[in-house]
Amino acid sequence: MAEYYSSFERGNWRWLLQRLTAVFLIGVLAFHFMLLHFVNHAAEITFMGTQARMSQVGYFATMVLFLVTATFHGVNGVYNALINQGLTGTRKAAVKWILVIAGAALIVQGIRVAVAMTNLL
Secondary structure: OOOOOOOOOOOOHHHHHHHHHHHHHHHHHHHHHHHHHHHOOHHHOOHHHHHHHHOOHHHHHHHHHHHHHHHHHHHHHHHHHHHHOOOOHHHHHHHHHHHHHHHHHHHHHHHHHHHHOOOOO
């Protein structure tokens, strides 16, 4: 019988952050759906409305934090899934750095877009 192994072992900081980001993402997704799908319907969403929302410091900070936590949650989940499938050695190191670079690029580009969506520039 195969032995059970999980890279998400209790006490590991990535295990804890994966759970904390999941809780945060559930809350922010609920906020997003409420605001942009029930309060304002899709047909009512405009560029000017987005610009007005993104110009509010609280909304802007929430969306940037959403971007960062979603990126971490996704990258960490993919990395740990690959480790659980048996990824080791040089390939593990290569995949880790590819995911770190891709995650950082996603965050940088997302913040650039978020800043461009404000009317502060």
